[in-house]
Each structure stands twice: as C-alpha cells, then as structure tokens.
Amino acid sequence: xxxSVDVGHGYGQATGSSDECQQSRRSKGITKxxxxxxxxGTTQLYVFIHPDQMKKTGKKYxxxxxxxxxxxxASKAGISVDDDESLDTALLNxxxxxxxxxxxxxxxxxxxxxxxxxxxxxxxxxxxxxKTSGKxxxxxxxxxxxxxxEFTWPKEKFLNRMYVMKEMxxxxxxxxxxxxxxxxxxxIEDLDTEVQIGNVxxxxxxxxxxxxxxxxxxxxxxxxTEVGIMNVCIQSSFFYKxxxx
Numbered sequence: 001x002x003x004s005v006d007v008g009h010g011y012g013q014a015t016g017s018s019d020e021c022q023q024s025r026r027s028k029g030i031t032k033x034x035x036x037x038x039x040x041g042t043t044q045l046y047v048f049i050h051p052d053q054m055k056k057t058g059k060k061y062x063x064x065x066x067x068x069x070x071x072x073x074a075s076k077a078g079i080s081v082d083d084d085e086s087l088d089t090a091l092l093n094x095x096x097x098x099x100x101x102x103x104x105x106x107x108x109x110x111x112x113x114x115x116x117x118x119x120x121x122x123x124x125x126x127x128x129x130x131k132t133s134g135k136x137x138x139x140x141x142x143x144x145x146x147x148x149x150e151f152t153w154p155k156e157k158f159l160n161r162m163y164v165m166k167e168m169x170x171x172x173x174x175x176x177x178x179x180x181x182x183x184x185x186x187x188i189e190d191l192d193t194e195v196q197i198g199n200v201x202x203x204x205x206x207x208x209x210x211x212x213x214x215x216x217x218x219x220x221x222x223x224x225t226e227v228g229i230m231n232v233c234i235q236s237s238f239f240y241k242x243x244x245x
Contacts, residue, residue, distance in 0.1 A: 071097060088135040095138040096121070099155055102162050103140060109169045113178070115187040116145045122152065128199055128222050142189060151189040152196065161186035198227045207236045 103119045110117045120141045126134035140158040143150045153161075164186040171178035182188050198219035206213050212235045219228035 092123070092136055092138065095155060099138050099140065099158065102159060106158075106162060106165055109165050110187060113168065113172060113187075117187045118143050118145055119158070122222060124222050127201075128196075142187075149191070150195065151193060197221065200230050200232075202232055202234070204234070207234065210236055 099121060103121055106119045109115075110119070120143065122139040122141050123136050124139050125136055126132070129137065138155050140153045140155065141150055142153060164180075164184070168178045168180065168186070179185075198221050200217045200219050202213070202215075202217065204213070212233070214233045215231075217230050217232055218226045219230055221227050
C-alpha cells in the first residue's frame with residue numbers, strides 16, 4: 001500500500017500523536033495519515049492503520065470506540081478530560097465533547113456549500129447569562145463572514161440546526177436540489193433577533209443609604225473585553241419622598 005489514502009468527497013478530521021501526520025480535508029483530494037482515528041462529521045468513525053508504519057513501529061493499538069475518538073479530538077483542542085475533575089468541569093467537558101465535532105462539521109459544510117458562515121464555541125458564565133448561580137455553559141457563535149454580524153446560539157439550537165445542515169449536504173452530494181428558503185436555512189438568522197453584546201455590573205448598595213448612584217461603567221463581552229461605555233444614574237424613590245417633605 002502507498003502512503004496516501006483517498007478519502008474522496010466530503011470532509012473529515014484526523015487525530016494522532018505529535019509525531020504523526022494530522023491533516024483535514026473539506027473537499028476532494030488526498031489525505032495522508034500514518035495511522036489514527038478519522039472522524040467524518042459527528043457520526044462516522046474510522047480507524048486507519050498504515051501497514052508499513054505498523055511494521056516499523058511494532059505498535060499495537062486498542063479497540064477504538066466513538067467516545068474515545070471524541071475525547072481524543074477534544075484533548076487535541078485543549079479540552080481536559082481528566083478523571084479527577086469536579087462535577088461541573090466534567091459536565092462542561094461532556095458538552096464540549098458533544099459540540100466540538102459538530103462545530104467542525106458545520107464549518108466544513110458551510111465552506112463546501114459556500115454559505116460564508118463560520119461557527120465558534122463560546123463558554124459563557126452564569127453571570128453573563130443573567131443568572132446568580134450555576135455552571136459555565138457551552139454556546140455557539142455564528143458569524144456571517146460577509147457582513148460581520150454575529151449571533152449566539154444555545155447548544156440545543158445549534159445541534160438542531162446541524163440536522164438540517166447535514167440533510168442539505170447529503171442532497172448536495174447526491175446532485176439533488178439542496179438549497180432551501182431563507183426561513184428554513186440553518187445558516188441564516190433573523191436580523192431582528194436580539195443579540196447580547198456585553199454585560200455591566202451595577203452595585204446598588206449605595207441606594208440603601210440614600211446615596212445617589214452616578215457612574216460611568218464599562219460594557220464587557222464574554223471574554224472580558226471592553227466593547228462600550230454606559231452612563232448610569234440611579235436614585236432611590238424614598239430619596240425623592242424625603243425631598244418633597
């Protein structure tokens with residue numbers, strides 16, 4: 001056998017150790033692998049072992065499961081999969097492992113269908129989501145590469161749209177009519193959809209002492225980057241009553 005494997009049409013992702021060839025193709029072409037896990041989309045898993053490489057190294061690999069593939073892909077993306085992690089961290093990593101291959105697949109489909117949309121994983125704190133407690137949650141940011149407009153999707157919304165993306169791609173590969181109306185297109189979001197650009201924390205303790213609150217506060221995005229300024233002026237309603245008396 002030669003040094004190349006023709007993966008034909010479509011898109012895929014391969015993982016391997018640092019001394020092994022790693023490469024991803026989202027269109028027709030040849031992809032080279034020494035040996036490792038090859039994950040096509042989010043549901044198809046293949047394990048490729050190059051026979052010549054196997055003879056040279058003499059390595060033997062255990063049976064690979066789909067869960068092992070997801071964890072390995074996640075670890076290559078910098079996501080910890082340690083067994084001694086806390087419950088919240090374990091749940092967060094579980095969500096990341098579930099969403100990460102989908103984001104890769106959605107970006108590949110978008111590129112293949114020329115939808116000019118890019119997806120990116122977001123980790124949002126409970127405070128950003130307007131909650132007083134809870135755990136960090138996985139969201140997906142959708143960005144239109146032409147207009148720069150961005151939208152934030154919960155994990156469930158993204159995974160639901162993934163089904164339609166896959167269906168469109170399958171029809172595209174089969175040479176059938178694949179595009180859909182804008183109201184059904186998973187790569188399009190209604191421009192009237194509200195988008196949270198940042199957060200501001202306002203401490204109301206001064207109002208308890210009848211002190212007027214007047215500040216200029218930074219608006220920060222989910223990464224902690226300043227995206228704007230808000231002028232805040234708050235007075236206690238009881239303060240007004242005292243003035244009137």
